[in-house]
Amino acid sequence: MNYRHSFHAGNSADVVKHSLLIALVRALQHKPGALTLIDTHAGCGLYDLGGDDAQRTGEATQGVLRAFADANPLLDDYRAAVHAVNGGDEPRLYPGSPQFLAQLLRPQDALILNEKHPDDASTLRGAMRGTGAAIHERDAYELWLAMVPPRTPRGVVVVDPPYEQTDERARITATLAAAHRKWAHGVTVIWYPLKDSATHQRWKAQLRRLGIPKFLVVEHWLYDSEQPGIYNGAGLFIVNPPYAFMQALPPLLEASRAALAPEGHEGEILCGWLDD
Template sequence: MNYRHAYHAGNFADVMKHAVLALVVAGLKRKETPFFALDTHAGIGAYDLEAPQADKTGEYLGGIARVLDAPDPPAELEPYLAVVRSWNAGGALRRYPGSPELLRGLMRPQDRMALVELHPEDVETLRSRFHGDRRVGVHHLDGYTAAKGLLPPPERRGLVLMDPPFEVRNEFERLLAALHRTRKLWPNGITLAWYPIKGREPVEAFYREVAGQGGPQTLAAELLLRPAEDPFKLNGSGLLVVNPPWQLRENLDRILPWLAGTVAPAGGSAQIRQLIAEKPLGP
């Protein structure tokens, strides 16, 4: 309960995670039928980059600030960047939309989302922020177990975003259990799960466990600031994608190398790994 995302809002990991989230939503919006989004670790929804927390770390300067200043971003980033710009009228970067406000900025009138937050102060901030928006439900719950009461949704289409703080040692184990539960409850839902990349071995062990669980097609996208050799540094950002929508892999191939070169020009890299292949069609 010590983690507060206000210190890290808009950093390179946020940019990567939210850019992919916007691509997934764009895929869902190809159909007129409504979709449902579940954000299991919602935070406070949006962040003041001039507040003491963000100013103390300055992490956004190496993330969203560099991306907004870079020339000729890939067209696939435009839905994400349009929402960020809408929060910063006049061009000066002062605010950053977290995943709840990013989702709200991308949703249509027929779509719906549930925001889950365990921190007692943060959940009240969420309730105040989204009060009156009938498309949004706010729940004071443990994000890892929220799926049990909120899935499957009546919409049948949609996504789950898991963005745990990774402040305890067994976070990968908890995330694996939540992924298994979510796939069982909602086999056709898209699931995005964020994780930090510090040392290489914990991430590789996580990948082996995910692949061993089986299930639908699963990708692992990585954006690295530097090689993952020092387990005491945040060397990169990873995002697991279960049931990736059509053309997501091709879109990731275009945006991730550009993001790596933008936020880490001295040695950034990106890769996409297929952990579980798409099941072949029967005869």
């Protein structure tokens, strides 16, 4: 599966991912200690919703535009972060994860971004100018392992690949296992598309065999029944989610489900521990 983000910016997966990312970082910031935020597949940082790529799919209409049309105050933080990169009421630009993370930084926090594709890395540098982010142009999995544990007492690694390579899941699994051995208490967020449930169940079985405790699974299924061969939503694996985040999660997930349910479908967001 090729998930180049310029084609999918602001879709339903982004709404869930970025809403939860905001809640997760803010929960960690209940404590004053410094955080290092690491994004291994940072992309371009900012996306034009009126551009050819985004217009070709039109996915923002079922994602960020639905979130903006919804009145639930639990989505206010997400909407405010999107508003921050836009001048008007309706979003014309969509912030990638680096922009969301940069908006959350406190003076004591650090942001490390990585993008291997040279053109995207160049665009990223322009989009993140003035944020203080350190930007790398390296293999994502090599960087992930090299950057943990971070210099600060706590941190978050965000892994959001395009799933262009057939071995993407295998590399994530192997790198997560190695990173966890180095940094057992670190928080890791791994995004993935939901398209083939059989493939996904096999991957979860492989991850379960790693024996990592506190391994949360959040899955947002758009359609009420199996839709073979098409994109059916997305999920997040979250290792070591903080307690305050877990307390806030159920109502936030329900708000997201209600706002994003496709016409004629209720949608579903499942949340539980991998080893349950």
